[in-house]
Amino acid sequence: MALRTLPSLKFFNVTIPAQYVVHVEINRPEKLNAFYGPMWVELKAIFDQLSHDPDVRAILLSGAGDRAFTAGEMINLTSCLSGLDVEQAAKSNSPLSTGVPDPSRKAALLRRHILELQDVITSVARCEKPTIALLHGYTYGLGIDLSSACDMRFCAKDTKLCVKEVDIGLAADVGTLSRLPKVVGGVTSWVKDVCLSARPFSADEALKNNFVSRVVDGGKSELLKEGLETAKYLASKSPVAVQGTKNILDASWGRTIDDNLNYTAVWNMGMLQSSDVQRAMLSGLQKRTPTFEKL
């Protein structure tokens, strides 16, 4: 098995640790996996491709190195504020530093830039296959945006999380404020607390407040192991069922129950004719493990 048509990548390792399971690793550990320009392009290319690749049924997303999933506060002299590499940002041609003097034109440029960055994170959320973010070490700023766009979040004991954007003078804008209420259940007192204050929080606090669903005992290797087990389990199920469930659950947010029920019926009128239903039912009766065609 090999992934199709994926471009050569400089900042991500994409591997296949088990059948139908892909592991995407952010690979810029020397900068705490902080993002800069070309990394956004690569990230979108990866997830656009995995979304449709029939050899993929579950995706793990993690950060290389011991210290961070992504981003991180000042460490040494170089800082990687909020998951954006500040040094690189300073050199680049960012809208914030352009010579455009008129505030309305600057606003128009900023809006385009934000929409483009959001679209990258949305490519993760839109990916048809289930995604599990495996968090360890610094998971700051963009780390929250990115993992909120995944389906599940597991973390290692040592994870340090932070909705960091307020500390750099801005309201988080590539997804955290839109997706956090969805993935933790509402605009709770805790959501306001961590978003307005930019204070760090621990793995246990993340678990208690439903941001992650598991805190894995031990370090990063145990985390990867548990992530892989779950991914393999998901990959063993009917891909029609799993991917349909993901689509319908995500479509439910911000909509009424009646809307969602109708959407579910329309989705399933196309999907219940799947050969997977017969295969799954029969295997259930025969106590066999079913196999399913690619999707």
Add this chain to the structure above:
Amino acid sequence: MALRTLPSLKFFNVTIPAQYVVHVEINRPEKLNAFYGPMWVELKAIFDQLSHDPDVRAILLSGAGDRAFTAGEMINLTSCLSGLDVEQAAKSNSPLSTGVPDPSRKAALLRRHILELQDVITSVARCEKPTIALLHGYTYGLGIDLSSACDMRFCAKDTKLCVKEVDIGLAADVGTLSRLPKVVGGVTSWVKDVCLSARPFSADEALKNNFVSRVVDGGKSELLKEGLETAKYLASKSPVAVQGTKNILDASWGRTIDDNLNYTAVWNMGMLQSSDVQRAMLSGLQKRTPTFEKL
């Protein structure tokens, strides 16, 4: 007191354990209370009637026998996958097995069929009176759809829960995916975990993740007792207040705060003229237990 106009029932026991309290028991214990055709018809008839019956102020919903609320995985040779009785399904004239060869026509039939089944579950959700699902043993597949449509969920220690549909090759389609985010608070990492994987979870996990609000120590009899106490308590309150609260809370989902505030004002302009307000206030001042007219 006697319930009005309820048809004779074959698969449900409907009793009146206390004034204004009705107990609906799914009664097919030899098949783990798995549903098949005629049971759907009975279920809707029951809840449509209880919704308007002035002698009803609170409803308990439970499953007969020691082993299941409803549904259940393979046990012995007969399986009751996902709350649907597979044997019965095979014999019946289900859209999945019809001879309709054209996929679009099959899709149209499936959609009608799903909408009909959804409508049965919605008759539980739409019931004007508060409903409490009392879960024990196997609460699989349809057990989640059904209890998600109730207002509260209590469970016994031994309850084994599962969003089972992925295991039979489909995305849950009669309500779970629409209502679970509403009743547990969002499309959390845990919701994705249990819905995408179809893995079973325990009573304690259900409590921790807000699917149930109580795990009752002891077995089914303790569960029924605690359910009955709560139902009696609700039945002692103003039915205008209780049923209005239910309606407004359910209407809030998927809508903005402004929408909800206006809806509340419009609801209450009709309801605050109730004699219950005077009765309740006066009883409060006089430290008496108020009684309220039927509704």
Add this chain to the structure above:
Amino acid sequence: MALRTLPSLKFFNVTIPAQYVVHVEINRPEKLNAFYGPMWVELKAIFDQLSHDPDVRAILLSGAGDRAFTAGEMINLTSCLSGLDVEQAAKSNSPLSTGVPDPSRKAALLRRHILELQDVITSVARCEKPTIALLHGYTYGLGIDLSSACDMRFCAKDTKLCVKEVDIGLAADVGTLSRLPKVVGGVTSWVKDVCLSARPFSADEALKNNFVSRVVDGGKSELLKEGLETAKYLASKSPVAVQGTKNILDASWGRTIDDNLNYTAVWNMGMLQSSDVQRAMLSGLQKRTPTFEKL
């Protein structure tokens, strides 16, 4: 520093315990801080003013005296049901007691009255500055409406909470039923439980179910101290970032992710040009505490 243009107040103490931090104290302790007519007018005036006052960056809301945040059940002979002072209500010219005989005209008057009261609570929710409700003692009825409109809720160990309205024959109508699902995450089994039954619940239950994000060990003074620390922390951050984060988070409820992402981009196209971004980034690199212009 002094607050601008605030009218003289009879029922609220408004103080400035630290730079940019305002403390609003409900001050009618002899009636358990229960509300009546003129208090609503004062409350709105306060929050409308604080919302725009450039010397304000964080707001604490608490109740005077040892016994209540606001409202409270029967105590002694005078009762303060549901946060409304019943004695005062009886004397006043409330729509419920007017001589209007026609039910539709009574309904029209009631609607106007509810909309006016809702609008007062909404002035708290609409306040541009972050607000922290500090709850102790009786926090009944209006206490829930009011604190649900704040951004965060902390409470003392001894807090007794209750969605009391059902006990006076009505569905809560000035905000609780609209905002509770937002701030605790969904229409959970627990939300239905406490709203339909009007049963009191403890600080720990409020924490477990996400209504408050902290239960402070000790009594009211420890609570105030912890509230002040948090408020000072928030006040030290960029007001552009903090207030933008609040606005975007609140706008997210009842809307789809796509809507929210676009709204965030449009908000930030105007706000990312802030001098706060440079100040915050530079301070980060220089390990200094930034200062920000007023807003």
Add this chain to the structure above:
Amino acid sequence: MALRTLPSLKFFNVTIPAQYVVHVEINRPEKLNAFYGPMWVELKAIFDQLSHDPDVRAILLSGAGDRAFTAGEMINLTSCLSGLDVEQAAKSNSPLSTGVPDPSRKAALLRRHILELQDVITSVARCEKPTIALLHGYTYGLGIDLSSACDMRFCAKDTKLCVKEVDIGLAADVGTLSRLPKVVGGVTSWVKDVCLSARPFSADEALKNNFVSRVVDGGKSELLKEGLETAKYLASKSPVAVQGTKNILDASWGRTIDDNLNYTAVWNMGMLQSSDVQRAMLSGLQKRTPTFEKL
């Protein structure tokens, strides 16, 4: 060809004027086709059945006799205000005349009653097959509710239309106020004019303001003829395409473009596999008239 399982009807004539075309005629001409109790039951039964009957591809709805589609103002001594037969209403056990003294309980009964009547009209709107209302003579009150729930409206020159409800002291409540903005395009000055004033309007005014799409020259027989031609034309097309188009167009109202595009894609993923596509394309190339399987 014969319709399946339709009950014997007293107030409606249901005929089959051409293959796949059904004509439903309201048949109480001596009362200007005004509705009363049993007619609502029959109407819902008819449309629920036609919706799923594979021998039906287009439906005409008209009124018997020369004088009215339905309803009508005072004529002679008997009046048929707003499409409801006032005489019958007076005799019946309507919620308005019941002895329930408590306004909140009366409100609850009224709401159930309105929802039931709305549900009958909605059975017309929900019908999967295209429906054409053929209006002539008095088309007052319920005549507007009913025809707004159809897909198209044609009328004869002599049609007199009126949103009559304000004249009997109420805001129209079984559909007009919800569906009129949808079928004429917005809450226009004209919509407000005719709804707030209850003034009658002519066929030409109805055409100019998009309520009807054709005014047929001549009387009722020409109208029926033109309606039949259109129905036959619709019935000659792919039923999968026609019924899908209806569903998607109706789902579009009150939703954003993005929502609608996604819904369309999900609908068509199930429907584009239709044999109708090949048949239609091939017939197009071969300049033949295609035939399609039943749906």
Add this chain to the structure above:
Amino acid sequence: MALRTLPSLKFFNVTIPAQYVVHVEINRPEKLNAFYGPMWVELKAIFDQLSHDPDVRAILLSGAGDRAFTAGEMINLTSCLSGLDVEQAAKSNSPLSTGVPDPSRKAALLRRHILELQDVITSVARCEKPTIALLHGYTYGLGIDLSSACDMRFCAKDTKLCVKEVDIGLAADVGTLSRLPKVVGGVTSWVKDVCLSARPFSADEALKNNFVSRVVDGGKSELLKEGLETAKYLASKSPVAVQGTKNILDASWGRTIDDNLNYTAVWNMGMLQSSDVQRAMLSGLQKRTPTFEKL
């Protein structure tokens, strides 16, 4: 009959040309009725008061003098661009001219200012009583915002209309872009044409495109006469029915049919108990003109 509690007004004439009918005249004809600061305050005060005044059942809104409803392009040397008096604006302390240098703080001030102006126009839209805008002469910029917030729009032959804002470098922001699609039916080619180009259009073009529902032959006096006739007609109807119809129609925009039907049922459960229903029905049967209690 006299209006209650209306403050003394400098820029508006408020008269009572017939029972239950109020005429509000914008009175700054020497400046083409262009608005500046104090006029906004007066306008809101007037409509807030009329909304609840039981002696008011219909409202006419027009402009004093021969030349304009409000606003107007350059005429002579003084210009009144877009309904805002530019001379006054220059002298005033507008957010656009303040010394606030930071773009984000300027943005925050602008947002507050826009929300305040919008709120004034919304007080017209929110007025519970039906409103008719009578347009003549220049109806530019604010003239469109203001009249779009009314229920009906009639105009004289000589009316010159223009969505003028693009000509002063901005997207219309106090209501036109939100309300125009609602009152003309969608974001039509014509709406885009006149909004993007700021080109003037005639009374006949306004009629053809549904912005006004009548073009009155003759000049302003004929217009006022026809407006008064319509207002008197509306004022003769049940105020419960008329005001309920207005509320439900306005609530329908941007919502699904199901939402609207339910809202209608909830509104009417409180309103159908009106004495107006009996009075109207009885008068209908007895061919008398009914009279209704104040609202």
Add this chain to the structure above:
Amino acid sequence: MALRTLPSLKFFNVTIPAQYVVHVEINRPEKLNAFYGPMWVELKAIFDQLSHDPDVRAILLSGAGDRAFTAGEMINLTSCLSGLDVEQAAKSNSPLSTGVPDPSRKAALLRRHILELQDVITSVARCEKPTIALLHGYTYGLGIDLSSACDMRFCAKDTKLCVKEVDIGLAADVGTLSRLPKVVGGVTSWVKDVCLSARPFSADEALKNNFVSRVVDGGKSELLKEGLETAKYLASKSPVAVQGTKNILDASWGRTIDDNLNYTAVWNMGMLQSSDVQRAMLSGLQKRTPTFEKL
């Protein structure tokens, strides 16, 4: 002036007929400008680029040759059903003809394919600059999808329009059913008529029903001339104002007035600081034609 970074195009002519005005011409006249595979890619590339190009302020979209805007019914032996070139479709690897046997997998492929095609049309709708579709001759199927995504539609006398999809067995799926109700104002009787029947309609019928806002006397050259005049007029206005107006109007659809007003305020808080406002106001006072910076 030259357009930036546009790829070399095979099926479209992109020219600059006047300053800031771009003319995009569909250029496959020998096939009635019917689309096939590579044309979709080019179309998206063009509009993505023009959307951000600061030298573009208005866009004209037309079809090459005398016979069609795009698409066309059978003519000669080759057919171009519904804007899709059937011959090309047959040769290509379309999801409809793939060997995928499982209906659910086919559905998944179809959904991806539809979403991709929709996304191309959406790139036209999303383009930040105003777009005018100039229709002549056959404007069938895709011609409606495409022109509905433009801001304005003008057409020549001879234009023949048709929502053709029903004739090829499918519900229109790349935008017509989502955008037609928006651009003509609701799901009118006429919309249902032309969409359910696939009957052709004339330029005059398109004008009467608000699909186009102008029918130009004369043929294609007069049409192009009038389109160019309008485009030049739009291009002379403030681009900040014009593009903001477009964005806000499009955002209004499917949303409530309150939502739209708030969105407008947030948009304008960033945009009102434009130098265009001063330039436009000053030019107005000085009776000069303003010039504006690029955007």
